Amino acid sequence: LEEPLIFEIGGSETTGVDLPEPSEGANRLGGMARTEPFGLPGLSEPETVRHYTRLSRQNYAIDLGLFPLGSCTMKHNPRLNEKVARMPGFADVHPLQPVDTVRGALEVINELAHWLIELTGMHGVAMTPKAGAHGELCGILCIRAALEAKGDARKVILVPESAHGTNPATAAFAGYAVEDIPATPEGRVDLEALKARLGPDVAGVMITNPNTCGLFERDMKAISDAVHAAGGYVYCDGANFNAIVGRVRPGDLGVDAMHINLHKTFSTPHGGGGPGSGPVVLSEALAPYGPLPFTARRPDGTVDLIEEENAGEEHPLSFGRMSAFHGQMGMFTRALAYILSHGADGLRQVSGDAVLNANYLLRSLEDVLDAPFAFSGPCMHEALFSDRGFADGLTTLDLAKGMIDEGFHPMTMYFPLVVHGSMLVEPTETESKAGLDQLVVALRSLAERARAGDMSLKNAPIHAPRRRLDETLAARKPVLAWSEPDVPAGHPTRSEQGGS
Amino acid sequence: LEEPLIFEIGGSETTGVDLPEPSEGANRLGGMARTEPFGLPGLSEPETVRHYTRLSRQNYAIDLGLFPLGSCTMKHNPRLNEKVARMPGFADVHPLQPVDTVRGALEVINELAHWLIELTGMHGVAMTPKAGAHGELCGILCIRAALEAKGDARKVILVPESAHGTNPATAAFAGYAVEDIPATPEGRVDLEALKARLGPDVAGVMITNPNTCGLFERDMKAISDAVHAAGGYVYCDGANFNAIVGRVRPGDLGVDAMHINLHKTFSTPHGGGGPGSGPVVLSEALAPYGPLPFTARRPDGTVDLIEEENAGEEHPLSFGRMSAFHGQMGMFTRALAYILSHGADGLRQVSGDAVLNANYLLRSLEDVLDAPFAFSGPCMHEALFSDRGFADGLTTLDLAKGMIDEGFHPMTMYFPLVVHGSMLVEPTETESKAGLDQLVVALRSLAERARAGDMSLKNAPIHAPRRRLDETLAARKPVLAWSEPDVPAGHPTRSEQGGS
Amino acid sequence: MRYLPLTDADRGEMLSVIGAPDVDALFTDVPAAHYLKEPIEGLPLHASEMAVEKHMRRLSKKNLAAADAAFFCGAGAYRHHVPATVDHLIQRGEFLTAYTPYQPEIAQGTLQMLFEFQSQVARLYGCAVANASMYDGSTACWEAVAMAARVTRKKRVVLSGALHPHYAETVRTMAKFTEDEIAGALPTMQGAPDIDGLIARIDEATSCVVVQYPDILGRVYDMTPIAEAAHAKGALLIAVNTEPVALGACRSPGEMGADIVVGEGQSLGVGLQFGGPYLGLFAVRDPKHVRQMPGRLCGETVDAEGKRGFVLTLSTREQHIRREKATSNICTNSGLCALAFTIHLTLLGEKGLRALAAENHRLACVAADRLAEVPGVTVLNDSFFNEFTIVLPTDARAVVRTLAERKVLAGVSLGRLYPGNDDLSGGLIVAVTETSTEEDIATLCSALKEVLA
């Protein structure tokens, strides 16, 4: 059964709530009372439950199966964390209540901030950024503020070829000229090329470590030292921190700023595309410039909020506020519950199992799928493959769509850009060996079909709610909102009937 | 993907909880410490979530679509009620806490009891029965106790042909001889035949009203009067109370005892087969014999628990306790929330819409499906059809399985027994007209195929997680528990490996 | 009404298809004298979700939730930590709002879960086959007694004095129908149960002996001699267990020769819920008794394409097929509670259940030792798992009430369970689970000390 749109089944007189009928009476709307109808459809409660339940079943999700999505880290989302986030003291408090009535909420923020600092070996943390990309802006703003404080108006940010797309977008958005850093043949930043480019115009570098080829940047400390020596700052994209959590502290490698995607490393749910949360840990050099508001623990143990009202004394160099209120509280509670659940031993096991799972896949598949950097040793939490060896006419896309028919979500395709037809596979630590073995069987079979030129892969997926969708049509003639169709006479739509 | 059994994927060393390792130390188990392994498999939390999520998707459910299941009443289960049942003051209290610490819980029971009495026009209510069939036993026990109190040992219960199977089972289980009452050609109890059978050996009658042909027993009051005049009692099966709630009070019709399936009339979730709850409303004649415990509101407004400790003064004639503790509290909170949500106007609308929906189906289908009692006027909340007119070799079962392929749950088949190849269709009041229209289209098409002799119906369902299952095999060679399969050498199972 | 999708326009259209002027006209079979013209008196009109939620929350807050107290109540219902995963999964609409799986093609989720559940219960109890659940432990106990009569064709039932009194009452009530003869007793207030006394009550007319393990006072003991004595007289041994977590530490009843093992499954997954809904477990040691079992059974089979699948089976025992010849009138199980139980037990696994049991026992030992130090308190039990009985020098009922005012829920007094028996009135059953902290234990002891002083 196809599920219609709410506009096709709802009516303007139907509602799934019981509220008093609006009465005549006081109207102080300044003459702005709405007179025109909106055209918003309503559904009764049973219809609503059914509509969204049915829709949900057209989604693939972590709760249904493995998501080998490199760089995006889809792992188990504990239900404890959902329960915790809904405790009334967190879910039902207003951001501008007097601080004496929200000390516990502030403690959550402060406690999470504390462990983020400890896990990364940094000096401070900005908790308000609302997603990884927002965190990148925060980090760049700190760098800029620090340079400005020295009267130093550098205009270039260096970014490796293999960077996440957000990195150059952020740097460009922030008004910097973006220049590439080349990679070595084994997929790492070319230290010598970097050193050669450094100079008084370079504000900083943005590096992902482990990088997007799934490799640890061995020279990270040397890179940092060189950048610092040249008067710049090091921004680290922390999207892959889950590979090293509990084993490597970025602060020890000379990083000045790094955002942490709470949903990647600390398992807040992805939610079909957000909400995210991207706290940014900061070095001693950058911490004074971090945004408002934030929390501070007092000697007596209470936690205070530092905002505009008291920032003058407490945090005078802040570059300002990046958004309303105090950050993604609902994600903080989940991430804190995750950290406390794992503890010091568990977090170390997280990165160990994530890396173990990725290497197991790498070694189980390298004979049938080209693995461009497999020669250079173990990978980190993700294994990189390419389409080299596929028969003519078959591509990474075809193999990926074939995975859907095998019951898996496709891996990340065509990223990183440095490898042709790349396939980035990240199993995460929350997959069992049995699950990985099933994935290996499926991928081996698909790889063999692709090498043998089995053109039926072009039709994949066939076992999915939809076949391949026409994305060109969608972009050429965008239909971005529902509108009433032309209706043959005598067949009024439900919503035109004013109810149903 | 087929979902394996937990025994096939779990291991004895795998667990989805974190608990301290058992330490040596105090052991006061009286020498009874377990030494042998159980063979219980464990799964990590992510594996557990995935196993049950995947399993769930092999079920049909009210949240997915219409359930036209006559006599079983599958309707919308409000999520508010789930939330209410989980409030800590209801979900996290022990049944034997001192009553001063559970006054609110006792109030819930008392308040629900009050509205059940008001809605049925009865004198009292036994809240402890745990399901409809348990409620039937309760009612029969009350009748028996009342007769015994008069020194009257009657041994016969009269039950109409069209009764729910539980009715004769209950009466027989309770040690009564069960005798049928015939039906009139229009599907109702034959009043004259009943009167002719009444006598000093008849303890009572068990009647379903509205009856299982979907008809209201017009002569109900006359039946009651006749039974009472003969010294017996009237038990009414309240499974169909949802058809008349807010419009007819069984007490006004002379009923002495009636169970109410809270999941049918008051929408507690069916849960794949329970838990149920079957309070029994009682007439003034039977109320003194009802079971322990129950609640009583004191003049000061507080609610007390009447149990063994104080029953001697408060309720000396009780026939005793039918189960541990105080009944299905978790269902009481849901049912009370449902009653208060609908209110007096909403409950009346419930029965009105339920009956309207059933009649709409009856009249939309009677030209293609034989409707044996359609001539006799409106039906109540369910419409009865039969397989008359189907081509040779096609049966009610085939049509019902065909419904699965159309995206619906089958209707009730071969019940009531009084009609050959009967199909009992109950849409309930929580279905929309658009949903009913879809059902009509599907049923008309199926009926036409069945009349035309389309033998492909024999293969239905084909769009379901399973094709028709071999029930004979299951009964002939029962496999009722998992056991380790014989494993070829060299392939130990996961659980034999002592881990996974 | 938010739950009713029909609009007035719909109703009008539908009535015209039916050919009726209004909805009241559909109720013409109801005699006018008995057809209400007005809504039920006294009941308010429909209310918003917010209003109903507020009302229910107000009632909820009038109770002392266990989480807000030092909590030691047991005696047939136990407070354990239920992982959040359990409640999440049982609330999936496909489980919560599914029907009894009579249409197996579209109910494999419920059926496979039940097959797994049956397998788990059988292993936990040391039995061959378990059913798909009963209403609760007390009604399962009665069903076992009735089954024993069917198997042995005898009618005399010997109840242990240390069987939960609610269970004994339930058996007594239901036996009024079947005219079974019930021989009961009170518990002996001693460190160990009176096994010799129980054995002495078994005779040739006995259909079954019903014992509880651990018993109502918390005592753990060897059932083997009782099983042997019962079997020697042609009777069955029915073992009742109200705390499945105990079986993570103690030998199973099946191992010791119990023929039917029944119990309350509430400890795993279900929660306290003021007494219900709970989960009756029912298993038999000997597969040849399967056809005399009450309740639903789920079995393995294949579909038309040969794929493994599951169905409800052996339903010829059941009421909807057999009508008055059914083995029982039970027609419902406790499906969603069974789901919660099986998910919780799957999360635990053998390793987790053993660890959970060990932690319960450890804390119970701590509590027993601390309580023994309170002046005036005697610990009765020689053996126990996670609950035991203490004897106070005064009426325990009053002590429990006084302690409750201090948010200490100290346990279940024998005076409440056995009213009118002065010999028992000092007894207090104290249950200690993993949810009880050592701090809670200290709170209990100091409060008790003050009250007894």
Add this chain to the structure above:
Amino acid sequence: MRYLPLTDADRGEMLSVIGAPDVDALFTDVPAAHYLKEPIEGLPLHASEMAVEKHMRRLSKKNLAAADAAFFCGAGAYRHHVPATVDHLIQRGEFLTAYTPYQPEIAQGTLQMLFEFQSQVARLYGCAVANASMYDGSTACWEAVAMAARVTRKKRVVLSGALHPHYAETVRTMAKFTEDEIAGALPTMQGAPDIDGLIARIDEATSCVVVQYPDILGRVYDMTPIAEAAHAKGALLIAVNTEPVALGACRSPGEMGADIVVGEGQSLGVGLQFGGPYLGLFAVRDPKHVRQMPGRLCGETVDAEGKRGFVLTLSTREQHIRREKATSNICTNSGLCALAFTIHLTLLGEKGLRALAAENHRLACVAADRLAEVPGVTVLNDSFFNEFTIVLPTDARAVVRTLAERKVLAGVSLGRLYPGNDDLSGGLIVAVTETSTEEDIATLCSALKEVLA
């Protein structure tokens, strides 16, 4: 660890496939000097679910939840009753644990929901097209400012003094990058906003005028003259709305000529959550501006069999395709919050939203009248929807703190929002929604009376 499925046996097998002696050997690329040998110091070892839950509950209980107070806080975040259905549905694993719908064949659930969401937001705002959501209202406001610069190729931004100060601050911070010139102001403490003063600040260099509706003090007013003045100078009008429920009673910004309408969607479905995650709404009145919009867009298309389906589209605007040429660096939306919003709005429908708005306004009028009777209190607003500003004869910050001790959360003081402005320090923004009862209003008034006496 309960979240980690590998057993030690698994690990051993896998290492042998890899050919590594242990897991540490997989980290050989990490220089030894920076590879930690021991777990992170200070962080405790892994903890049971029960222990973590207890810890978090303890922290939760240190806060005064709105449900336990007489609650009147607004100023950008509003407490409304969210139907239980909403939270149930967003917790379905298929929504909660789904990925961004880049693989549309297996993400139609999320995509169709987003298409419906976009359509609802566009209609609510009186616009042609809405995107699939932004982080929150304040960042959406900044994105609108940046978009206006792209459209008009001008850089001067005129902010209304009655724009939420956090939003103004966010614009100011982000403008540091783009070097836009920001002209801001403080709110005028009058019954109506100073529209003439705002219009006077618009010049030929102005890219956009940013106004809030209803404004930070709760005032509702006609934006048409501002739109006309902006358009006359070649500038766009950006309207910010922080309370979507207001649009159930008040004319939409699109109707009045706003070119870009942005706002906070938290009121519907999302809840207070101490400030986040919230839901940024973003819509444009003129479809030709679509290609300059930031954020994700979901569009309708067909699949290979011609069936209707939905995809993310126009992604050439986005960073993962355009890298440094993207319209914005935004890469996430607030998907699950958008789902909550669209479910709540579907439950309401047009009828329910109008009724909800009417009930809010009714109660707010009651509150304003009652508060005006409190000695010393002046109600500032000529017009309002569900929040308004009162002026106290003393520093409102202190009053708010004092009232909080009595479990009255009286509102948001202007002193907190605009520290250091003595002229504003008596101001208190009071929000009244359907969750406020008349009893709560009475509690507020009498408490305020006492404190001011």
